[in-house]
Amino acid sequence: MRATQGVPPAGGPQSQQQQQQQQQRGANWRTWALFNLAGLAAAFLAAVVLKTKNAQDSAKNAPMNTTSFSPFTITSKEQVSPTAFVLSVRADQGGGKDPSLLLRRVWEHGLWSVEVKQPQLQIARHYTPLPPLTEEEKKDEVARGSAGNGDSSNGEGEELRFLIRKVDGGEMSTYLSKLQVGEKVWLRGPHLGFDIARRLGDTGKHVVFLAGGTGIAPALQVARRVLDDHSSRTETASERKEEKPTVSILWANRYAADALGRQQQSPQSSGATKGRAISSLFGGSASPTPSDTSSERQSQTPADSTLALQIRELQAKHPDHFRISYFVDEERHFISEHDLRLALKDSSSSPTASTMCTWHSPSQLVILPDDNDLGRRASPCTCLQDGNNNNNKSSPPPPTAASAATQTGAGADLICVSGPDGFVAAYAGPKRWFGGTERQGPVRGILGEMMEDGKFKIGGIERNWLVLKL
Numbered sequence: 001m002r003a004t005q006g007v008p009p010a011g012g013p014q015s016q017q018q019q020q021q022q023q024q025r026g027a028n029w030r031t032w033a034l035f036n037l038a039g040l041a042a043a044f045l046a047a048v049v050l051k052t053k054n055a056q057d058s059a060k061n062a063p064m065n066t067t068s069f070s071p072f073t074i075t076s077k078e079q080v081s082p083t084a085f086v087l088s089v090r091a092d093q094g095g096g097k098d099p100s101l102l103l104r105r106v107w108e109h110g111l112w113s114v115e116v117k118q119p120q121l122q123i124a125r126h127y128t129p130l131p132p133l134t135e136e137e138k139k140d141e142v143a144r145g146s147a148g149n150g151d152s153s154n155g156e157g158e159e160l161r162f163l164i165r166k167v168d169g170g171e172m173s174t175y176l177s178k179l180q181v182g183e184k185v186w187l188r189g190p191h192l193g194f195d196i197a198r199r200l201g202d203t204g205k206h207v208v209f210l211a212g213g214t215g216i217a218p219a220l221q222v223a224r225r226v227l228d229d230h231s232s233r234t235e236t237a238s239e240r241k242e243e244k245p246t247v248s249i250l251w252a253n254r255y256a257a258d259a260l261g262r263q264q265q266s267p268q269s270s271g272a273t274k275g276r277a278i279s280s281l282f283g284g285s286a287s288p289t290p291s292d293t294s295s296e297r298q299s300q301t302p303a304d305s306t307l308a309l310q311i312r313e314l315q316a317k318h319p320d321h322f323r324i325s326y327f328v329d330e331e332r333h334f335i336s337e338h339d340l341r342l343a344l345k346d347s348s349s350s351p352t353a354s355t356m357c358t359w360h361s362p363s364q365l366v367i368l369p370d371d372n373d374l375g376r377r378a379s380p381c382t383c384l385q386d387g388n389n390n391n392n393k394s395s396p397p398p399p400t401a402a403s404a405a406t407q408t409g410a411g412a413d414l415i416c417v418s419g420p421d422g423f424v425a426a427y428a429g430p431k432r433w434f435g436g437t438e439r440q441g442p443v444r445g446i447l448g449e450m451m452e453d454g455k456f457k458i459g460g461i462e463r464n465w466l467v468l469k470l
């Protein structure tokens, strides 16, 4: 009984008051919780907005990088043929880091591209920077008024130039063709490709480059890396002549107007040079093809683009080591097996590579997961190790990166094929998708037909040629 003393009976006036108080407390608590939740949500929203803004600001100021797009401004635009133009762009500084140092390093690497973004459709496509203009070429550019705002003091770092073909119905190339000097483009990269110098190694002495259309851009990157860099590193003129590799470009275009840098022959010489045979592309008794730039009896086309001048300057600078031959579909002049055999005739006597060598073995190339040789920098060249251990059945210990760097006497000559997918497939076979990555795949097409038992045999002798599909 005591226990119930003082407890009002249920349903009494005091009990109702308590219920009301409890309801009031509950309502207060809900209001308090809602208020706090709203506060938290507002703070979260503000943080997200601030972070996005910071990310946008830092992207605006970020130096060129492989994860986000950085702003560049168009400094000049030069129409070089009815369908192709050269676009020059310069990184916006905007408080961000100057990309000059990065660009200098990628030019040292050799082969590289960047992605360009179409902001409305949010699509991106790869484009290949042309080698920077030399001082002479820059003066020419300014003199001819194609230097845009006239401040293209690009050196090796700051300005990037692209040869772009406007493709019928092409989203990105049409968008780029409409942009004008002063407008912005967004670039992501650099994306590095094959390390040409390391693949040539010590014994590789020849690069044969089959370029279709704008595929000339990577060909010029390779020429710059192999010829210009070599010249700047070696001592004497005789040493330069002796050791410098040769670069032979076979450039195919649909229309004559796109064969930039090709010099027209004078009428009296054209009859004498109807024959297509050249005994050797470098040295030897070469009799030039109708579109061979080496002929002395040639006259310059009147309107020369900076790209044409750049090609001619390479020729003048490296007369014994650089050759470009032109092939034009509308003239019914295509790169034939015969042309390829002539180009490959100049192979060096590279010993056959170890089948396990990442750098010089054709069979390893077929299964590489990507073209980025920088990622494989630590992989050693195993050619000489295998050669030295031919009689030793037990596997040799893996060489260190240091021993690989000092290894001499290994290498390969290179055949690079670059251009639209159909062009690459016709000459070297298509690249293959495997496990979500695009791989080199086996050599097929015209080059594949020229191989015997998977090897290039020229004059009955096996030669170590690596076919790189770009």
Ligand SMILES: Cc1cc2nc3c(=O)[nH]c(=O)nc-3n(C[C@H](O)[C@H](O)[C@H](O)COP(=O)(O)OP(=O)(O)OC[C@H]3O[C@@H](n4cnc5c(N)ncnc54)[C@H](O)[C@@H]3O)c2cc1C
Residues within 6 Å of the ligand: 113, 125, 126, 127, 128, 129, 162, 163, 164, 165, 166, 167, 168, 169, 170, 171, 172, 173, 174, 213, 214, 217, 419, 420, 470
């Ligand atoms: C590593 C790399 C580097 C490249 N470098 C350059 C470069 O320096 N300059 C350059 O102009 N392009 C370059 N390209 C090609 C470029 O990325 C685009 O594919 C090209 O500009 C077409 O894009 P688009 O959006 O205009 O055409 P899309 O809208 O993608 O294609 C439209 C149609 O055109 C066809 N097509 C696409 N490209 C070509 C072509 N080249 N010839 C004929 N038909 C084509 C397509 O099959 C399709 O039917 C490079 C590609 C790669 C992978």
